[in-house]
Amino acid sequence: MTDRTDISSDPTGEAAEYVLGLLDADDRRAFEARLRSEPALAAEVRAWQGYFATMAEVEVDDVAPPASVRRAVEAALFGPEASAGQSIWNRVAFWRGLSLATTIMAAVAVGFAIVPDIRPPDPGQVPEVPDETGIPPGMLLMTHLVPIDGSGLGLAVTREPSGVLQVRRVAGGAGDGRARELWLIAGERAPISLGLLGDEALTTLRPDDEVAQLFTVGASLAISDEPPGGSPTGAPTGAILALGTLVAL
Amino acid sequence: MARIQMRDRAAFSALYSATSAKLFGICLRVLKDHALAEDVLQVVYVKVWNKADRYQVTGHSPMTWLITIARNAAIDRLRASGPATVDVDDVLTLAAPGPTPEQAAVAAGEARRIVDCLAELEADRAAAVRGVYLEGQSYQDLAERYSVPLNTMKTWLRRSLISLRECLSS
Numbered sequence: 001m002t003d004r005t006d007i008s009s010d011p012t013g014e015a016a017e018y019v020l021g022l023l024d025a026d027d028r029r030a031f032e033a034r035l036r037s038e039p040a041l042a043a044e045v046r047a048w049q050g051y052f053a054t055m056a057e058v059e060v061d062d063v064a065p066p067a068s069v070r071r072a073v074e075a076a077l078f079g080p081e082a083s084a085g086q087s088i089w090n091r092v093a094f095w096r097g098l099s100l101a102t103t104i105m106a107a108v109a110v111g112f113a114i115v116p117d118i119r120p121p122d123p124g125q126v127p128e129v130p131d132e133t134g135i136p137p138g139m140l141l142m143t144h145l146v147p148i149d150g151s152g153l154g155l156a157v158t159r160e161p162s163g164v165l166q167v168r169r170v171a172g173g174a175g176d177g178r179a180r181e182l183w184l185i186a187g188e189r190a191p192i193s194l195g196l197l198g199d200e201a202l203t204t205l206r207p208d209d210e211v212a213q214l215f216t217v218g219a220s221l222a223i224s225d226e227p228p229g230g231s232p233t234g235a236p237t238g239a240i241l242a243l244g245t246l247v248a249l
Numbered sequence: 250m251a252r253i254q255m256r257d258r259a260a261f262s263a264l265y266s267a268t269s270a271k272l273f274g275i276c277l278r279v280l281k282d283h284a285l286a287e288d289v290l291q292v293v294y295v296k297v298w299n300k301a302d303r304y305q306v307t308g309h310s311p312m313t314w315l316i317t318i319a320r321n322a323a324i325d326r327l328r329a330s331g332p333a334t335v336d337v338d339d340v341l342t343l344a345a346p347g348p349t350p351e352q353a354a355v356a357a358g359e360a361r362r363i364v365d366c367l368a369e370l371e372a373d374r375a376a377a378v379r380g381v382y383l384e385g386q387s388y389q390d391l392a393e394r395y396s397v398p399l400n401t402m403k404t405w406l407r408r409s410l411i412s413l414r415e416c417l418s419s
Contacts, residue, residue, distance in 0.1 A: 017410070046309065050310070064269070
């Protein structure tokens, strides 16, 4: 250990004080001005936010809030004034919110895989968490499509490095005379049809190269209910049955 | 129209169900008052939903982002003197691009080391760090609690933070 005396200017210590809210108003403004031009300092802030938030996540017990809070938030977010006549498929806020929700589910799953204290890794099922920071292009991507509005339809989708999609039905039945169409929602683009699901439990789809390039972490997949033969318009026309966001394996 | 709202709510509902108990626990720990914590939790989710498109720029795992927003909102309410903390994305958007989601996932795993590293600090120093993050204590509060002069307290906590960081990056 060095016996450096001037620890007040240590960037690590100051970043931690900033994140903890210990700096007075003048010091905080000066620190924020530096953040804009010093990426290393911003990285230090980001690291401390992650460490302290994780401490809280691990050490603070869950307490279920009363149902009145959920109702109040929903009223604030989806109250009468929020009912614009747009289709859900055009509502960017919805996809962003969905992406966040499903990313959290994926993060929880990864957390379980990493922390042996919570659940011992099962080598047969738990995916390896990449220990290199770089993920090679053409990586394996996957998502679980969660059922919406009680459709009961659950799917696991794997995008192989070759671009081939394996869509496995894990819950819900086929049939009823309607078609189930798989869509990719990437960025701000309109949904892109990837094809119809077959009656079998496993459907293999091969998107063309241009579409394959849009498969990235964070892109969403959705299944819609369509007339036999698929959407007549090239855009989804029916209810969303299941949704998920791609994560890297 | 009603169907559209139903689906918007489905996404919100999934997010809320997965995270609200943890965030409420944190608000309660900071504020120690049910009514205040409920009020802050409501503000937090409206903020989260409206800013959902910005969380990725922070490079954080989703839980880190949510907890940071909840903790800061609770601390601001505790101090009740206007916003003292800055929104996590407002600061980090201005800085360098964050890590990729994969890197953030790996970092989230590494972040769990903080529990072990806190255990390596002397107990009162670890308690001081928790007191500041989870109870919003100031240097003045800590100096009174440990009966030491203010400057001694500052030096003491900074050293603890630097030791903690050394442990975390070793």
